[in-house]
Amino acid sequence: MKVNRIAIAFGILAAFTFASCKSTDVEAADDKNEQPAVEETKEDDSEDFSEANKALIEKAEAARLRAVEAKAPTYYADFFKATDGSFSGVKDKFAAEPKNDYSAELNEIIVRFDSMQKASLAQALKTKAATMAESDLDASILKVGEEALSNYDSLCASSGSGKELLAQAEIALKAYDSLVNKGFTAMVGRERKAAIAAKKDAESVKCQVAKRTKDSYVKATEVFKKAESAYTYRNNEAAYNGYKSAKESYITMFETVKKDRADAEAALEKAKQAKLEAEKFAAETDETNPLTEKVAGIEDENAVLLEQDSFANPEDSVIDVESGELAETAAKIADEAIAAENSADNADGGSVVDAK
Numbered sequence: 116m117k118v119n120r121i122a123i124a125f126g127i128l129a130a131f132t133f134a135s136c137k138s139t140d141v142e143a144a145d146d147k148n149e150q151p152a153v154e155e156t157k158e159d160d161s162e163d164f165s166e167a168n169k170a171l172i173e174k175a176e177a178a179r180l181r182a183v184e185a186k187a188p189t190y191y192a193d194f195f196k197a198t199d200g201s202f203s204g205v206k207d208k209f210a211a212e213p214k215n216d217y218s219a220e221l222n223e224i225i226v227r228f229d230s231m232q233k234a235s236l237a238q239a240l241k242t243k244a245a246t247m248a249e250s251d252l253d254a255s256i257l258k259v260g261e262e263a264l265s266n267y268d269s270l271c272a273s274s275g276s277g278k279e280l281l282a283q284a285e286i287a288l289k290a291y292d293s294l295v296n297k298g299f300t301a302m303v304g305r306e307r308k309a310a311i312a313a314k315k316d317a318e319s320v321k322c323q324v325a326k327r328t329k330d331s332y333v334k335a336t337e338v339f340k341k342a343e344s345a346y347t348y349r350n351n352e353a354a355y356n357g358y359k360s361a362k363e364s365y366i367t368m369f370e371t372v373k374k375d376r377a378d379a380e381a382a383l384e385k386a387k388q389a390k391l392e393a394e395k396f397a398a399e400t401d402e403t404n405p406l407t408e409k410v411a412g413i414e415d416e417n418a419v420l421l422e423q424d425s426f427a428n429p430e431d432s433v434i435d436v437e438s439g440e441l442a443e444t445a446a447k448i449a450d451e452a453i454a455a456e457n458s459a460d461n462a463d464g465g466s467v468v469d470a471k
Contacts, residue, residue: 161214162214162216163214164213164214164215164216164217164218165213165214167216167218168209168213168215168216168217168218168221171217171218171221171222171225172205172206172221174221174225175202175221175224175225175228177440178224178225178228178229178232179199179202181228181229181232182195182229182232182235184232184348185231185232185233185235185236185239185348186235186239187228187231187232187234187235189235190231190234190235191231191234191235191271193271194227194271195231198224198227198228198231201220201224202224205217205220205221205224223276224277225277226277226278226280226281227277227280229277229281230267230277230280230281230283230284231280231284232284233281233284233287233288234264234267234280234283234284234287234288236288236349237260237264237284237287237288237290237291237292238264239349240288240292240294240295240349241260241261241291243291243295244257244260244290244291244294245257247294247297248294253294256290256293256294257290257291257294259286259287259290260286260287260290260291260294261287263284263286263287263290264283264287266283267280267283267284267287270283288349295349296349296351296452298456299351299355300349300351300448300449300452301449301452301453301455301456303346303351303358303449303452304448304449304450304452304453305449306355306358306359307342307343307346307354307358307445307446307449309358310339310342310358310359310362310365311436311437313361313362313366313369314335314336314339314361314365314436316365316366316369317332317365317366317368317372318433319369320369320373321372322365322368322369322371322372323432323433323434324432325372325375327371327372327375328368328371328372329432331364331367331368332365332368332434333434334364335360335361335364335365335368336361336434336436338360338361338364339357339358339361339436340436341353342355342356342357342358342360342361343436343441343442343445344441345357346445346448346449347441347444347445347448
């Protein structure tokens with residue numbers, strides 16, 4: 116009986132030992148079959164504004180330069196410094212995280228710089244405008260400009276929006292400009308239009324590629340562009356002289372190429388007539404004394420007597436002066452000045468300035 120109990124005890128112990136080994140083997144096998152966890156990588160679906168930001172930063176840099184050239188750091192030192200600081204801050208953020216959208220901040224900065232440029236130009240005209248206010252109408256226009264600049268100062272101090280600032284700056288500039296120039300701006304605008312028309316005439320006869328005029332074409336267009344810049348800065352005298360000079364150069368080119376073409380056509384016609392007469396004489400001579408050998412001085416039947424001008428893609432050499440921010444600004448100034456003068460001529464008086 117004792118032996119049986121011992122045997123049973125050994126059996127139970129063996130069973131537990133076997134089960135324990137079996138469990139360890141299964142766990143080991145499970146460990147081997149278990150695959151390492153793979154982390155899912157999420158794609159960045161956010162929009163990339165890098166290129167748009169670059170374009171706006173370039174536009175802001177150009178607006179800042181215009182403000183500096185108009186002496187905004189002198190007239191509006193604190194406001195310029197604050198706006199410039201904001202601009203530097205946006206550029207720092209762009210350098211760190213270029214894909215983010217900074218359009219709202221950059222567009223506001225651009226408008227603020229533009230407003231400072233125009234307000235500074237108005238400040239430069241202010242004293243001269245006051246000396247030229249001769250009538251009650253002039254005095255009322257002068258008052259419009261003064262109030263607009265005062266409003267501009269208040270907006271600068273109270274952090275007004277760029278749109279509000281620009282509106283007041285434009286009113287002030289328009290008021291003072293109308294007093295200082297009194298029709299001269301419109302006259303310059305008409306000279307600008309005349310210069311553009313003369314340029315197109317010159318291009319119609321390929322002056323931009325003709326040997327005798329292509330260099331003059333480039334120089335005249337450079338003069339025109341300098342006049343554009345002067346016009347946008349209200350330097351009407353320099354603008355007028357530049358437009359007039361460019362216009363006269365284009366007209367001279369046009370006439371030069373036209374004359375060269377006419378001379379070439381006349382020479383060609385003369386050569387054709389000479390050839391016809393030679394052929395007639397040759398035909399008559401052949402009947403009595405035919406030639407059997409080539410004679411020096413007599414051209415082949417298909418010889419080219421006068422080569423025509425040949426131009427490779429002349430349109431590629433045209434210099435565009437009617438697109439871009441500078442051209443658009445100059446065109447707007449010209450159109451508004453001419454329209455205002457026409458309106459004044461048609462109505463017996465009335466304010467040139469719209470203060471709304």
